[in-house]
Amino acid sequence: MDALTFLLNDHAKLRSLFQSGVYAPLRDELVKHVNVEEEVLYPALMKVPELEPIVLEAWEEHNLCMRLLQELDDMTEEDDKYREAKFTTLMKMTLEHLDEEEREMFPLIKKFSNEAFLNEVGEQMRTHKKKTDPDEVLYPEVPESHRPWNVPEEA
Numbered sequence: 001m002d003a004l005t006f007l008l009n010d011h012a013k014l015r016s017l018f019q020s021g022v023y024a025p026l027r028d029e030l031v032k033h034v035n036v037e038e039e040v041l042y043p044a045l046m047k048v049p050e051l052e053p054i055v056l057e058a059w060e061e062h063n064l065c066m067r068l069l070q071e072l073d074d075m076t077e078e079d080d081k082y083r084e085a086k087f088t089t090l091m092k093m094t095l096e097h098l099d100e101e102e103r104e105m106f107p108l109i110k111k112f113s114n115e116a117f118l119n120e121v122g123e124q125m126r127t128h129k130k131k132t133d134p135d136e137v138l139y140p141e142v143p144e145s146h147r148p149w150n151v152p153e154e155a
């Protein structure tokens, strides 16, 4: 599958998960999408000087999305009144990010790459995404037994 088709499929999935409003599957899919772009796509694009500025900006937007996801993960029932505001902010930012990639980044990718590049990167993304664990991506320094939502409340 070529890279742009792969990304458009991922974006469509994310849009529909946001529409459903259910947090857990959306969170996992968003983390995996961000990760596959940061680990495979963006480094490949950065080799083209003309693409560097737009990739760096997209990368910063990813950082903000991941920060909001971590904060949403950390919320307790007492934070319920903030949850919707945070989720809505995440949704607006992410949807804007997806639109921008499609509107501004994808045409540049087409302009500065070729079919072989797109096929190779698409294949690498497909393989990488399959073996991604969203928790490991969000909390790389935290052992599995101590992920925030697994820590027992202090007595």
Ligand SMILES: [Fe+2]
Binding pocket: 034, 037, 058, 062, 097, 101
């Ligand atoms: Fe992105």
Ligand SMILES: [Fe+2]
Binding pocket: 007, 011, 033, 037, 098, 101
């Ligand atoms: Fe994307």
